[in-house]
Amino acid sequence: GAVVSQHPSWVICKSGTSVKIECRSLDFQATTMFWYRQFPKQSLMLMATSNEGSKATYEQGVEKDKFLINHASLTLSTLTVTSAHPEDSSFYICSARDPRDGDLLGQYFGPGTRLTVT
Amino acid sequence: AQSVTQPDIHITVSEGASLELRCNYSYGATPYLFWYVQSPGQGLQLLLKYFSGDTLVQGIKGFEAEFKRSQSSFNLRKPSVHWSDAAEYFCAVAAFPYSGAGSYQLTFGKGTKLSVIP
Numbered sequence: 001g002a003v004v005s006q007h008p009s010w011v012i013c014k015s016g017t018s019v020k021i022e023c024r025s026l027d028f029q030a031t032t033m034f035w036y037r038q039f040p041k042q043s044l045m046l047m048a049t050s051n052e053g054s055k056a057t058y059e060q061g062v063e064k065d066k067f068l069i070n071h072a073s074l075t076l077s078t079l080t081v082t083s084a085h086p087e088d089s090s091f092y093i094c095s096a097r098d099p100r101d102g103d104l105l106g107q108y109f110g111p112g113t114r115l116t117v118t
Numbered sequence: 119a120q121s122v123t124q125p126d127i128h129i130t131v132s133e134g135a136s137l138e139l140r141c142n143y144s145y146g147a148t149p150y151l152f153w154y155v156q157s158p159g160q161g162l163q164l165l166l167k168y169f170s171g172d173t174l175v176q177g178i179k180g181f182e183a184e185f186k187r188s189q190s191s192f193n194l195r196k197p198s199v200h201w202s203d204a205a206e207y208f209c210a211v212a213a214f215p216y217s218g219a220g221s222y223q224l225t226f227g228k229g230t231k232l233s234v235i236p
Contacts, residue, residue, distance in 0.1 A: 004161070034223070041228075042228060042229075043208065043226040043227060043228040043229055044162075044208070044224075044226045046223055046224065046225075049223065093161055095162075107164075107224065108164075109154070109161040109162040109163070110161050111159075111160055111161040112160070112161050114159070
């Protein structure tokens with residue numbers, strides 16, 4: 001099946017700094033990628049939908065200036081958490097849709113990135 | 119708006135016992151339903167999906183799920199649980215954000231944590 005990777009898997013940063021998380025589709029070209037946030041013992045909350053070559057579509061309540069998403073190529077999307085604060089600490093997961101599957105098959109998820117802001 | 123309810127936060131079963139994880143959805147149109155499994159610190163792996171046709175869906179790792187429209191349910195089952203099945207299980211419903219959208223969004227339930235007693 002299709003494989004999605006994320007880097008880094010775990011990152012600790014100081015409050016006020018920015019952190020970039022990469023999401024790559026390893027064996028397919030993903031025109032659409034999704035970014036989720038997962039709080040402990042909570043479900044995944046969709047943050048934004050990222051389309052290659054265009055601006056990301058953010059869900060209501062997600063600060064687009066804080067969570068910068070760039071989908072510069074068909075295999076890479078990045079999420080940058082700007083001016084991170086402790087409340088941004090979370091598990092961030094990306095997923096990608098393989099267009100070869102057709103319209104309605106499951107998304108392929110990355111392994112997630114654990115962000116801790118001190 | 120669509121929603122997913124997983125009534126059981128945590129279930130413990132003995133190895134070899136049967137398993138049923140409950141999922142109820144709310145969606146105005148024909149639902150596209152998924153079950154995902156998440157091992158600790160890992161991303162999500164698709165177990166199975168339902169789009170149409172036979173309401174009993176077979177998935178990987180011996181799991182199956184039955185779609186019951188009258189009950190708005192999509193319960194996950196396994197006849198004999200293995201210790202390696204211990205993980206978090208998420209039910210999700212897909213929805214297109216707008217008419218003609220080329221990609222769908224997933225709404226997840228809060229998950230059910232499965233513990234397996236050897």
